[in-house]
Amino acid sequence: MxxxxxxxxxxxxxxxxxxxxxxxxxxxxxxxxxxxxxxxxxxxxxxxxxxxxxxxxxxxxxxxxxxxxxxxxxxxxxxxxxxxxxxxxxxxxxxxxxxxxxxxxxxxxxxxxxxxxxxxxxxxxxxxxxxxxxxxxxxxxxxxxxxxxxxxxxxxxxxxxxxxxxxxxxxxxxxxxxxxxxxxxxxxxxxxxxxxxxxxxxxxxxxxxxxxxxxxxxxxxSKLSVKAIESVLNTFDIIIGIILKYNNDSHHKEICEQYVGLFVYENYIYDTNLYDKVSVIFNKYDLSFKLPDRKLLSFFRKFLGWKRSVKLMNKYNL
The missing domain is CATH 3.90.550.10 (Spore Coat Polysaccharide Biosynthesis Protein SpsA; Chain A)
Structure with missing residues (x-):
C-alpha cells in the first residue's frame, strides 16, 4: 500500500x-x-x-x-x-x-x-x-x-x-x-x-x-455537433442522477432544471430536436423545463414562443 x-x-x-x-x-x-x-x-x-x-x-x-x-x-x-x-x-x-x-x-x-x-x-x-x-x-x-x-x-x-x-x-x-x-x-x-x-x-x-x-x-x-450535444445530455443524465440521489428535494431539482435549461438555451440553435431529447431526461427525474430568466427572452416569448425566441436571441447575440 x-x-x-x-x-x-x-x-x-x-x-x-x-x-x-x-x-x-x-x-x-x-x-x-x-x-x-x-x-x-x-x-x-x-x-x-x-x-x-x-x-x-x-x-x-x-x-x-x-x-x-x-x-x-x-x-x-x-x-x-x-x-x-x-x-x-x-x-x-x-x-x-x-x-x-x-x-x-x-x-x-x-x-x-x-x-x-x-x-x-x-x-x-x-x-x-x-x-x-x-x-x-x-x-x-x-x-x-x-x-x-x-x-x-x-x-x-x-x-x-x-x-x-x-x-x-x-x-x-x-x-x-x-x-x-x-x-x-x-x-x-x-x-x-x-x-x-x-x-x-x-x-x-x-x-x-x-x-x-x-x-x-x-x-x-469547441465542438457543437449533434453527436457532441447528445453526449453532453448523456452526462447530464448521469450527473442529475448523482445529485438527486444525494438530495431529491425541490431545491436540488431546481438546480438541475436551471442548469439544463441554460444548456438548451445556448445550444437549441445547433439541434432543433434538443427539447425532445431533454424531455426524456426530465420525465425520468420528474423535472420541469425552465429557460433562463431573462427579460428580453420573456418579452419575445409572448409573441414568438420560446423556440423562435431562443433562435432569434442566439442568432443576433442578444
Whole structure:
C-alpha cells in the first residue's frame, strides 16, 4: 500500500496528447519549473499527426515517459496514462495547459495535512486566449466541502467550474472512481469529476496558486455537433442522477432544471430536436423545463414562443 503521509510522495501527472506541437514544450517546461521535486510525467500520444511525438522525445528521461495510446480518444489515453503511472497522487492534465510554479507542492501539502485517502484538493483556474488575454472567471466555489458532493452542487448552481488540471487526488480515490468513460465525446471531465465528487469525503480548496487552461478554439470542447450535444445530455443524465440521489428535494431539482435549461438555451440553435431529447431526461427525474430568466427572452416569448425566441436571441447575440 502507498503511504500518503510519507514525506515527498511521488506525484504522477497524466497527459493525453494529440497534435499539441505548438504547446507541449511550454507545458513540459512549466512542469520542470515546479518547486515540488518528485514528479513523474506520463504522456500518452493519441495518434498525433503533427510533430508532437518528435518534440516530446527530446524531453524523455527517468521522470518524463512517453507511451502510445493502444486505443483511440482522450479518455482512453487518460486511462492508459493512469495505468502506467506509479504516483501516490495523480493529476490529470491536458497537453496545452500548465500551472503556477508552487501548485503541486502546496496541493500535496494540504492533502497531507487535512485530507484522507479519499479526499482531493482543487485550485482556481485562469483561461488563456489565443490573443494572450488571461481571464480569471468568477468563482464562488473556492472553499472546503465535506462531503465533496457539495462542490458538484455548487458548480451546477452557477458557482463556477473546474478543469481537470485543477485537481490533485490520491491514487486510492482515482482507482475507486473507476476510470474515464471512453464512450463520451463531450463533457468528459464533467462526468468523470461528478463521479469523483460523489464518492470523495472532502474537497479541499487551495486558492493561492492556480492553473492555466488554454482556450485554443479547437478540440472536443469547441465542438457543437449533434453527436457532441447528445453526449453532453448523456452526462447530464448521469450527473442529475448523482445529485438527486444525494438530495431529491425541490431545491436540488431546481438546480438541475436551471442548469439544463441554460444548456438548451445556448445550444437549441445547433439541434432543433434538443427539447425532445431533454424531455426524456426530465420525465425520468420528474423535472420541469425552465429557460433562463431573462427579460428580453420573456418579452419575445409572448409573441414568438420560446423556440423562435431562443433562435432569434442566439442568432443576433442578444
Amino acid at each position: 502507498i503511504d500518503l503521509n510519507k514525506n515527498n510522495p511521488l506525484v504522477s501527472v497524466c497527459i493525453p496528447m494529440y497534435n499539441a506541437g505548438l504547446y507541449i514544450v511550454e507545458t513540459l517546461q512549466k512542469l520542470n519549473d515546479q518547486t515540488y521535486d518528485n514528479i513523474e510525467v506520463i504522456i500518452v500520444d493519441d495518434n498525433s499527426s503533427d510533430h508532437s511525438v518528435e518534440i516530446v522525445s527530446s524531453f524523455l528521461n527517468d521522470t518524463v515517459k512517453l507511451f502510445h495510446n493502444p486505443k483511440k480518444g482522450a479518455n482512453a489515453a487518460r486511462n492508459y496514462a493512469f495505468e502506467k503511472s506509479s504516483g501516490a497522487y495523480i493529476k490529470f492534465m491536458d497537453a496545452d495547459d500548465y500551472c503556477s510554479s508552487r501548485l503541486i507542492e502546496k496541493q500535496v501539502d494540504i492533502l497531507q495535512k487535512k485530507g484522507t485517502a479519499t479526499s482531493f484538493v482543487f485550485s482556481p483556474l485562469k483561461m488563456l486566449f489565443p490573443n494572450g488575454d488571461m481571464v480569471a472567471p468568477p468563482r464562488a466555489i473556492d472553499k472546503d466541502y465535506e462531503p465533496a458532493i457539495g462542490l458538484l452542487i455548487d458548480i451546477w448552481n452557477g458557482g463556477g467550474f473546474n478543469c481537470p488540471l485543477c485537481h490533485l487526488m490520491p491514487r486510492t480515490l482515482v482507482s475507486r472512481v473507476g476510470g474515464w468513460n471512453e464512450n463520451i465525446l463531450k463533457n468528459q471531465d464533467g462526468e468523470y469529476f461528478a463521479r469523483m465528487y460523489n464518492i470523495a469525503d472532502k474537497a479541499l480548496s487551495l486558492t493561492d496558486e492556480y492553473v492555466v487552461w488554454r482556450k485554443t478554439g479547437v478540440g472536443i470542447s
